[in-house]
Amino acid sequence: MVLHRARSPLALEDRPIPTPGPSEVQVRVLACGVCRTDLHIVDGELQPPSFPLVPGHEIIGVVSAVGTKASRYRLGDRVGVPWLGWTCGECSFCRSDRENLCDRAKFTGFDRDGGYAEFAVADERFVFPAPQGLSDVDAAPMMCAGLIGYRSLRLAGDARKVGFYGFGASAHIAVQAARARGQDVYAFTRPGDARGQEFARGLGAVWAGGSDERPPAPLDAALIFAPVGALVPEALKSIAKGGTVVCAGIHMSDIPSFPYEILWGERVVRSVANLTRRDGDEFLELVGRAKIRTVTTSFPLEQANEALDAVRGGRLEGAAVLVP
Ligand SMILES: [Zn+2]
Ligand SMILES: [Zn+2]
Numbered sequence: 001m002v003l004h005r006a007r008s009p010l011a012l013e014d015r016p017i018p019t020p021g022p023s024e025v026q027v028r029v030l031a032c033g034v035c036r037t038d039l040h041i042v043d044g045e046l047q048p049p050s051f052p053l054v055p056g057h058e059i060i061g062v063v064s065a066v067g068t069k070a071s072r073y074r075l076g077d078r079v080g081v082p083w084l085g086w087t088c089g090e091c092s093f094c095r096s097d098r099e100n101l102c103d104r105a106k107f108t109g110f111d112r113d114g115g116y117a118e119f120a121v122a123d124e125r126f127v128f129p130a131p132q133g134l135s136d137v138d139a140a141p142m143m144c145a146g147l148i149g150y151r152s153l154r155l156a157g158d159a160r161k162v163g164f165y166g167f168g169a170s171a172h173i174a175v176q177a178a179r180a181r182g183q184d185v186y187a188f189t190r191p192g193d194a195r196g197q198e199f200a201r202g203l204g205a206v207w208a209g210g211s212d213e214r215p216p217a218p219l220d221a222a223l224i225f226a227p228v229g230a231l232v233p234e235a236l237k238s239i240a241k242g243g244t245v246v247c248a249g250i251h252m253s254d255i256p257s258f259p260y261e262i263l264w265g266e267r268v269v270r271s272v273a274n275l276t277r278r279d280g281d282e283f284l285e286l287v288g289r290a291k292i293r294t295v296t297t298s299f300p301l302e303q304a305n306e307a308l309d310a311v312r313g314g315r316l317e318g319a320a321v322l323v324p
């Protein structure tokens with residue numbers, strides 16, 4: 001499914017099967033999650049370097065060919081391909097354990113073709129073994145929604161009480177990771193979204209309410225998963241002194257101005273960008289140990305546009321996944 005320009009539907013096309021470069025693997029795609037980032041690309045809020053583009057960076061598949069210098073995986077291995085597709089290994093960020101900020105990073109389904117397809121190729125160094133014990137469809141959202149949620153939690157430090165603003169694909173996985181780390185989650189949904197609040201409580205949130213409500217006690221941190229800048233001051237009003245508000249998305253509407261007093265008291269606002277391979281290793285280990293699950297709705301690959309619409313409308317519980 002190919003995007004030829006922003007704000008146009010993806011087109012179903014037959015293309016040659018991509019050949020892996022020397023250090024790449026070719027993956028036969030079994031499932032590919034639909035991430036809100038894909039929506040930002042399709043809607044023109046994020047500009048990829050070039051078109052046409054095959055989106056998709058939550059790939060679960062099997063290795064179907066290996067490059068001449070690739071040695072980490074064998075034919076038939078079940079693998080996951082995430083957003084981080086390549087880093088330079090040389091810049092100051094790469095050399096300080098912050099490859100997520102690499103100046104020359106390349107991202108799957110953005111700088112290079114992704115997983116809205118039957119086949120994809122990926123640099124083997126950035127490919128993970130697929131999580132065990134989960135179907136292909138259920139494993140796919142772990143590759144971005146899960147990973148970014150995990151990194152966001154990590155950046156919130158050792159907060160005991162954590163607020164989640166927006167309870168979609170990322171949050172429904174992160175709430176389980178938080179519980180496994182001994183953290184209590186307070187879920188904020190759209191005001192009046194009783195079903196979303198029920199969904200959050202069912203996955204282990206200790207409290208759920210509308211984003212216009214205050215939690216029963218001040219929080220130690222808040223993660224904002226919804227791409228809504230107006231939530232930043234709301235979250236600041238809900239955290240205690242010294243707390244952190246983490247913006248987990250790659251794109252957000254403008255943040256309205258707010259009084260300095262809600263930032264005062266060493267409160268911090270920060271963003272989360274991308275992932276490191278270390279995040280992936282740690283998170284996937286936690287998925288297995290804590291038996292983290294996902295709630296998914298699958299769509300045939302050729303219904304990618306319908307799947308994107310469903311994510312845009314916030315109509316799904318959990319995550320949307322395409323199946324070739
Ligand atoms: Zn770099
Ligand atoms: Zn993503």
